[in-house]
Amino acid sequence: MTLLITDSLVESLARERAFKLLDKDSAYEILGPFDRFESPHLVAQHIVPQYDDGVIIVKGTLNGKPTVVISIEGNFQGGGIGEVSGAKIAGTLEKVLKECKDGQLIYPVIIYDTGGVRLQEANYGLLSIAEIGAAIVELRDYVPVVGIIPGKIGSFGGMSLTAGLCSALIMTREGRLGMNGPEVVEQEAGIRELDSRNKQLIWKMIGGAVRKNMGLADIVIEDDVPNYQSAILDIWNGEVELKNRTKQVNQFLSFFKSLELDQKITPDQAIEKFKNIEIVENEVVLAAQELVNSRGKKWFDALTNGKQSISEIPSVLVADTEVEGKLARVIAVVPNLENKFYRARNGEVGLLEGWAIAKYVREVIEEDKNLDEKRLIIPVVDVPSQAFGYHEELFGIYLSCSAALDAYATARIKGHPIVAAIVGNAISGAFLSHGMQANRLIALNDEGVNVHVMSKKSAAIITQRTIEELDEAAKGVPSMAYDIKSFEKLGALYQLIDGVNADEPNERDIEVLVTAIDSALQDIKTDDVRNLSYRLKTDIAISSGRVASIKIREMIGQQWK
Numbered sequence: 190m191t192l193l194i195t196d197s198l199v200e201s202l203a204r205e206r207a208f209k210l211l212d213k214d215s216a217y218e219i220l221g222p223f224d225r226f227e228s229p230h231l232v233a234q235h236i237v238p239q240y241d242d243g244v245i246i247v248k249g250t251l252n253g254k255p256t257v258v259i260s261i262e263g264n265f266q267g268g269g270i271g272e273v274s275g276a277k278i279a280g281t282l283e284k285v286l287k288e289c290k291d292g293q294l295i296y297p298v299i300i301y302d303t304g305g306v307r308l309q310e311a312n313y314g315l316l317s318i319a320e321i322g323a324a325i326v327e328l329r330d331y332v333p334v335v336g337i338i339p340g341k342i343g344s345f346g347g348m349s350l351t352a353g354l355c356s357a358l359i360m361t362r363e364g365r366l367g368m369n370g371p372e373v374v375e376q377e378a379g380i381r382e383l384d385s386r387n388k389q390l391i392w393k394m395i396g397g398a399v400r401k402n403m404g405l406a407d408i409v410i411e412d413d414v415p416n417y418q419s420a421i422l423d424i425w426n427g428e429v430e431l432k433n434r435t436k437q438v439n440q441f442l443s444f445f446k447s448l449e450l451d452q453k454i455t456p457d458q459a460i461e462k463f464k465n466i467e468i469v470e471n472e473v474v475l476a477a478q479e480l481v482n483s484r485g486k487k488w489f490d491a492l493t494n495g496k497q498s499i500s501e502i503p504s505v506l507v508a509d510t511e512v513e514g515k516l517a518r519v520i521a522v523v524p525n526l527e528n529k530f531y532r533a534r535n536g537e538v539g540l541l542e543g544w545a546i547a548k549y550v551r552e553v554i555e556e557d558k559n560l561d562e563k564r565l566i567i568p569v570v571d572v573p574s575q576a577f578g579y580h581e582e583l584f585g586i587y588l589s590c591s592a593a594l595d596a597y598a599t600a601r602i603k604g605h606p607i608v609a610a611i612v613g614n615a616i617s618g619a620f621l622s623h624g625m626q627a628n629r630l631i632a633l634n635d636e637g638v639n640v641h642v643m644s645k646k647s648a649a650i651i652t653q654r655t656i657e658e659l660d661e662a663a664k665g666v667p668s669m670a671y672d673i674k675s676f677e678k679l680g681a682l683y684q685l686i687d688g689v690n691a692d693e694p695n696e697r698d699i700e701v702l703v704t705a706i707d708s709a710l711q712d713i714k715t716d717d718v719r720n721l722s723y724r725l726k727t728d729i730a731i732s733s734g735r736v737a738s739i740k741i742r743e744m745i746g747q748q749w750k
Contacts, residue, residue, distance in 0.1 A: 195413040198300070199340035199363055203262035206300050206339070207247035209414050210258055210421075216249030219748045220277060220741065228273045229737055230310045233665050239265050242273040246281050248750070251296070252422055257285055260300040263342040269307025270348060272668070272737050275317020280742040282324035282334075283720075284749060289331035297328065298421060299355065300337045304370060305346010306617075308652050311642040312668040312676055315617075316724065317738075318347040319625040322591075323721050325354045326598040333357060333424050333431060337417060338364035338397065338406075345370050346642075347621050353591030356431050357407040357424045359417060360397035366406065367395040368587035368618055369577050376647045377577035378532060393456040394583050403463040405585050407432065434588060435595040438551055440466055441588075442544040446501075450529055450580065459583050480504075481524035483536055484613040484637070484691060485571030489521035491699045492567065492610075502545040504528055504536070512565060513707040518553050520546060521569035522623055532578030538619040539576035543589030546623055550596035554603055563605040565710055568597070570624040571613030574643065590622040597626035602720075606713040608683075608706050611673070612691055615640045628723065629683040629709035632673050633702075635691040639671040680730025683709050683723075 198206050208216050220226060220241070227238035243265035247258045259278050261268045270278070278299070285295045306314030325334050336355035338344050343365030344352045352358060352366060360366065369377075371385035385391070393399055400406040407429055410416040423429050434441075444466045454462070480486060480503060489506045496508040504525040509518050524536040533539025538546075550566065557563045575581075575590060601607050609627035620640065624630070632638055642648065645656045652659065663670035667678040677685050684705050689698045716723065725735050725742075 195411070196415070197412050198337075198414060198417060199361065199412045202264065203243070203245045203260040203300065203302065207245050207258040207260040210298065210417060211247060211249035211251055211256060212253070216247050217750070219246040219248060219281070220744055224744065226273060226741065226744070228271050228310065230271065230313070230666050230668065234309050234662050236309060242271065242277065243268060244274040244277040246277055246745070251418065254425065255293070255295045256298060257281060257295055258298045258300065261303045263302030266307050266309070268303030268342050269309075270303065270305065270314045270317055271307040271310035272313035272317065272735075273741060274307070275314060275321065276738040276741040277745070279317055279320035279324055280745045282321060282328060283742070284745055286324055286328045286331070289328065294332055296332050296335070296425060298335045298337065299351070300339065301344035301348060301352055302339070302342045303344055303346070303348045304342055305348050306642045308642060308648050309662070309666070310668050311648075312640055312679055314347065315621065315625065315640070315642060316679065316681055318351060319621060320721050321351050322354055322594050322621070323598050323626060325351055326595055327602055327720070329354075329356050335359065335421055335424055338366055339412060340364050343367070343395075347618055349587035350591045350594055350618060350621055353435060353588045354595055357429055359408045359410060359420045360400060360406045361410060361412045362397045363412065364397040365392070365395045366397075366400050366587070367582045368575060368590065369582060372650065373643065373647050374577045374579070374582060376650055377644065382532070383579045383582070399456050399460065402460045403585070404432070404466070405434070405588060435547070435592040438544055438547045438592060438596075441592070442541070442548055445540045445544060445584070453579060454583065456583060481526065481536075483523050483571055485521040485536065485569050486523040487692075487694065488571070488610065488612045488702070489519055489523070489569050491694050492519050492569065492703070500545060500549060502541050504533065505542050505545040505549070507549045512567070512703055515565050515707070515710065517565035517567055518549070519567045519569060520549060520623070522546070522572050522619070530576065530578070530580065532581055533576035536571065536573055537576040538572055538590060538593070538622050539581060540584055540586055540589045543586070543593040543622055546593035547596040550593070550600050553605065554596075554600050557605070558603075563603065566597070566600055566605050566607045567706060568607070568609045568624045568627060570609055570611040570615045570620065572616060572619035572623055573614045574616045575618035575622070587618075590618045593622035594626055601626060601628055604719065606710050608709045608713075610702060610706065611638055611640070613637055617642050626721075628713045630681055631684045631686060631705050631709055632676075632682055633689050633691045634673060634685045634687045635689070636672070637691055638673040640673060640676040641671045678729065678734055680727045680734030681724040683712065
């Protein structure tokens with residue numbers, strides 16, 4: 190009997206994974222543990238930090254091509270993304286992008302082993318993931334961005350959106366890809382929706398094999414280093430078709446509109462349905478449905494003077510209007526109690542909502558492509574979260590959210606000014622999908638305006654703390670808090686607007702918001718920068734809010750050979 194010995198990535202640590210992929214003696218680490226750059230936010234919460242903060246950056250060559258491997262360590266804080274780890278990923282991709290723009294092509298590879306945002310640094314994680322996603326969207330025009338999901342944890346949370354943006358995904362059968370972890374879905378939706386103890390079902394839903402069979406992953410391989418290297422080279426050499434899934438908006442939107450949900454769809458049935466995904470000739474006509482008059486809807490009506498939505502999806506309101514004489518498209522996600530995806534009835538971003546946002550943002554891009562002055566886009570943000578549900582995970586809600594993120598980022602890169610107006614909740618993947626890619630963020634200073642990663646109940650379960658302990662920790666760590674004043678301390682807001690009635694805006698309140706939007710628009714035009722770097726340049730960011738994020742980018746530049 191011959192014993193087959195493989196060189197496993199699944200069983201390796203993040204640093205080993207990165208060095209194993211690259212040509213021998215070509216690789217060196219950037220911002221390694223001896224630089225002693227740990228998270229400044231963990232000690233205050235009595236959590237032992239790690240000197241590399243769980244993200245490894247290794248630069249070298251693969252088959253002679255300049256390559257950077259970004260590898261996430263799942264054994265540290267579940268691979269969670271905080272300020273330092275997030276800045277290492279975003280800063281590296283931004284540096285690669287700059288090199289590519291200067292004509293020096295470098296090929297990025299991201300190895301995912303992450304549960305998403307590190308809840309102990311919640312809003313730093315959201316900011317970082319928005320910046321990672323923005324860099325990937327722009328970088329794909331120069332070189333393929335390859336994502337690898339080998340196994341153990343997989344890729345979840347906000348980082349699943351960045352995986353969805355990759356040019357190509359390599360998985361093993363042990364790898365998992367989904368937005369909401371099974372335990373979180375069970376907490377939010379109940380055990381009848383998804384029993385997190387049913388491991389066999391979970392693997393059938395979100396494991397590497399089913400993701401490949403659904404067309405949501407490109408290559409599934411056996412866990413052996415030469416297999417990963419060969420798959421990467423096949424992608425680089427054009428032997429693997431780059432699907433650009435997040436741009437296939439009409440196909441996916443048409444598919445989810447026509448999907449029947451009379452009973453739970455099994456993973457095997459889902460694979461068969463995905464095989465036939467295409468634009469349906471006879472579009473489903475959605476009957477008029479009564480919407481809940483949420484904050485998002487009220488402010489959408491206020492900014493559009495009550496215009497009728499042009500959207501075919503009732504829970505996504507879209508209208509063109511004028512703001513201070515400038516043509517603008519206003520988009521809001523609102524509750525629809527008749528939504529056939531029942532986990533998305535309260536204003537969540539679900540399968541339909543993400544793809545609908547992408548459709549109407551890309552419509553603006555196409556219509557304005559020959560214009561010198563691009564249309565202003567205003568996401569009205571009042572989203573309680575992404576949808577937590579069985580079908581959402583089975584059919585890849587992460588990709589729906591990725592598509593919305595991609596559309597907004599693409600619009601911004603092509604010159605569309607985007608000003609997000611946060612009038613209510615801005616939570617988790619919903620905020621990453623709808624609002625976080627804006628050039629400028631403005632928010633109402635109101636108790637009902639909250640920014641965070643997930644509900645307090647779920648956050649308590651994941652962090653193994655009580656809600657009271659979470660609230661206490663938030664007093665010393667602003668990124669843990671939900672209130673908008675704490676979010677302002679991170680330096681990402683352009684303006685926090687006082688003295689406005691968020692629930693029942695009158696004419697003066699509307700005028701105040703419109704004035705703030707116009708001010709942000711003028712600032713965008715003056716700055717004339719189409720990335721998200723503004724959030725690192727505000728006075729608050731420089732003095733306190735993003736000090737580590739700024740320093741890490743500087744150090745990456747210093748150590749880059």
